[in-house]
Amino acid sequence: MAYDVVIVGGGPAGLAAAVRLKQLSSDISVCLLEKGSEIGAHILSGAVLDPKALNELIPDWKAKGAPVETRVTQDRFWFFTQSSAIALPHVLFPPLMSNRGNYIVSLSNLCKWLGQQAEALGVEIYPGFPAHDLIVEDGVVKGVITGDLGVAKDGHHKDSYTPGMELRGKYTLFAEGARGSLSKELGAKFGLQEGREPQKFGIGLKELWELPAAQHQKGLVLHGMGWPLSNDTGGGLFMYHWGDNFCSIGFVVHLNYKNPWLDPFGEFQRAKTHPAIAKMLSGGKRIGYGARAITEGGTQSVPKLSFPGGALIGCAAGFVNLPRIKGSHNAMKTGMLAAEAAAAAVQAGRAGDTLEDYDRAYVQSWAAKDLYLVRNAKPLWSRLGSLLALPLIGLDMWTNQLFGISLFGTLGHGEPDFATLKPAAGSVKIAYPKPDGHLTFDRASSLFLSGTNHEEDQPVHLKLRDPGIPISVNLPEYAEPAQRYCPAGVYEVIEESTGPRFQINAQNCVHCKTCDIKDPAQNITWVTPEGGGGPNYTNM
Numbered sequence: 444m445a446y447d448v449v450i451v452g453g454g455p456a457g458l459a460a461a462v463r464l465k466q467l468s469s470d471i472s473v474c475l476l477e478k479g480s481e482i483g484a485h486i487l488s489g490a491v492l493d494p495k496a497l498n499e500l501i502p503d504w505k506a507k508g509a510p511v512e513t514r515v516t517q518d519r520f521w522f523f524t525q526s527s528a529i530a531l532p533h534v535l536f537p538p539l540m541s542n543r544g545n546y547i548v549s550l551s552n553l554c555k556w557l558g559q560q561a562e563a564l565g566v567e568i569y570p571g572f573p574a575h576d577l578i579v580e581d582g583v584v585k586g587v588i589t590g591d592l593g594v595a596k597d598g599h600h601k602d603s604y605t606p607g608m609e610l611r612g613k614y615t616l617f618a619e620g621a622r623g624s625l626s627k628e629l630g631a632k633f634g635l636q637e638g639r640e641p642q643k644f645g646i647g648l649k650e651l652w653e654l655p656a657a658q659h660q661k662g663l664v665l666h667g668m669g670w671p672l673s674n675d676t677g678g679g680l681f682m683y684h685w686g687d688n689f690c691s692i693g694f695v696v697h698l699n700y701k702n703p704w705l706d707p708f709g710e711f712q713r714a715k716t717h718p719a720i721a722k723m724l725s726g727g728k729r730i731g732y733g734a735r736a737i738t739e740g741g742t743q744s745v746p747k748l749s750f751p752g753g754a755l756i757g758c759a760a761g762f763v764n765l766p767r768i769k770g771s772h773n774a775m776k777t778g779m780l781a782a783e784a785a786a787a788a789v790q791a792g793r794a795g796d797t798l799e800d801y802d803r804a805y806v807q808s809w810a811a812k813d814l815y816l817v818r819n820a821k822p823l824w825s826r827l828g829s830l831l832a833l834p835l836i837g838l839d840m841w842t843n844q845l846f847g848i849s850l851f852g853t854l855g856h857g858e859p860d861f862a863t864l865k866p867a868a869g870s871v872k873i874a875y876p877k878p879d880g881h882l883t884f885d886r887a888s889s890l891f892l893s894g895t896n897h898e899e900d901q902p903v904h905l906k907l908r909d910p911g912i913p914i915s916v917n918l919p920e921y922a923e924p925a926q927r928y929c930p931a932g933v934y935e936v937i938e939e940s941t942g943p944r945f946q947i948n949a950q951n952c953v954h955c956k957t958c959d960i961k962d963p964a965q966n967i968t969w970v971t972p973e974g975g976g977g978p979n980y981t982n983m
């Protein structure tokens with residue numbers, strides 16, 4: 444099937460690009476592929492929305508019924524010690540950190556609505572169709588091939604076998620979000636990261652709660668750092684009260700953590716036991732769970748965006764503003780910028796060239812400025828630890844916003860996240876308390892709430908370059924950290940009479956991509972499973 448533009452991924456970036464293309468010309472044919480069972484099914488975010496890009500894309504979004512309703516009314520920042528929560532005053536933070544004028548949303552619901560807007564404009568949307576392979580001819584990306592259906596675990600074709608489809612485009616926009624599988628291939632093929640810092644990531648875990656009405660503070664935004672994470676591990680907690688007694692609570696752990704015994708899921712559960720947080724959740728009911736990697740590299744890590752025949756948009760390139768924990772506004776904006784470049788090219792009769800106009804437009808956009816002002820937050824945090832970094836990050840953001848200068852210039856990130864683990868033998872083992880089933884939970888009951896489902900009889904979509912490495916290298920060196928960093932219990936080391944065995948429960952995978960990022964041997968490659976498989980998030 445041939446289109447003017449093929450878009451891979453139905454998140455804010457891909458959908459904004461699709462809408463913009465059709466706004467610019469209804470004659471441009473646009474097709475969008477989404478691996479989730481429906482648009483929004485794989486979208487997990489906080490989310491506090493800076494509506495800047497949405498205002499530009501669909502100025503009358505309110506009249507059109509966008510699910511963007513809860514205005515931020517309170518904006519708090521706490522530093523946690525084990526027993527107390529110290530409220531940091533607003534004057535410490537520069538205006539760029541303010542959430543005034545922002546909204547608390549379910550990004551998954553917003554994407555569903557954006558999908559409806561795109562379809563109404565004539566975009567062809569195919570949920571349940573992952574883009575599995577690239578079509579590259581003579582060094583030009585010509586489109587993608589969707590995954591085969593009906594292939595059994597052992598590779599034989601079942602009765603339901605349907606081969607993947609070729610979708611060809613004059614331009615293909617990759618909007619796969621953090622650590623996209625095809626975006627990673629493109630990065631290597633076209634050297635997109637050359638001369639840039641490595642991309643950095645965090646893992647974000649999230650639960651959705653329903654609170655007793657008396658406890659719900661609609662519009663409350665709370666961010667916290669400190670306990671339970673040690674000083675040398677970056678990350679923190681977020682809690683947003685929105686809608687009808689909903690509370691989105693989540694925890695981010697920076698994936699450059701060093702201690703292989705650390706368990707991000709366990710840290711999240713522990714964080715909820717802080718007296719100040721436990722009190723806010725008491726009497727509530729947990730109704731949702733999920734996890735997703737988040738990009739943290741900022742401006743230093745933004746790759747070359749365009750290549751012959753296509754471009755990376757949104758978090759496939761990594762546009763999250765880390766101290767603001769916001770990326771969806773930049774994802775939408777970069778989608779719109781790439782759409783504008785692609786539409787101009789199609790209208791000029793071009794195809795398959797490099798959309799340099801998109802790279803240039805990004806550099807001049809407010810999205811680039813958004814990242815530039817906070818560029819030292821992540822490097823300072825990684826180098827100095829939370830306590831020392833916090834005041835310096837504040838100072839650096841103030842001087843950047845007020846005077847356009849930084850005392851630190853532009854700091855680098857150094858090592859990629861997979862290279863930061865210390866050997867297990869010299870690291871402190873962390874004891875996580877047993878879940879109580881009310882405030883804290885285990886992985887299995889959590890996973891149930893993510894609605895995750897995969898066809899069981901299909902090839903494992905977590906590919907090991909060398910199947911021996913988990914037991915021969917990762918286990919003795921790092922106590923095989925996949926058992927802990929995976930938020931869905933996909934990886935297990937089973938003790939058998941013949942010795943330890945590495946087991947992959949691929950059907951549990953929530954598509955967060957952490958294993959692809961953090962495996963110290965870079966031995967795990969995440970590829971798309973059969974279409975429609977994965978989580979089925981609601982209100983996330």
Ligand SMILES: Cc1cc2nc3c(=O)[nH]c(=O)nc-3n(C[C@H](O)[C@H](O)[C@H](O)COP(=O)(O)OP(=O)(O)OC[C@H]3O[C@@H](n4cnc5c(N)ncnc54)[C@H](O)[C@@H]3O)c2cc1C
Pocket residue numbers: 451452453454455456457476477478479483485486487488489490491492493550572573574575618619620621623624625646647648649693695735736737756757758759762763768769770771772774971
């Ligand atoms: C825990 C957490 C909290 C966050 N909080 C906030 C917040 O409060 N505010 C904010 O602005 N931002 C927040 N972010 C960041 C924000 O969610 C991202 O910046 C944003 O979602 C990026 O949009 P995207 O469209 O680039 O990618 P995504 O939202 O990741 O969407 C990518 C889509 O592409 C699909 N896809 C991927 N690969 C393929 C393929 N090969 N074939 C077909 N489909 C594919 C996926 O299923 C998905 O639907 C948060 C992120 C996390 C993880």
Ligand code: SF4
Pocket residue numbers: 905928929930931932933951952953954955956957958959969
């Ligand atoms: S297997 Fe990998 S991508 Fe899937 S949930 Fe676990 S860490 Fe995330």
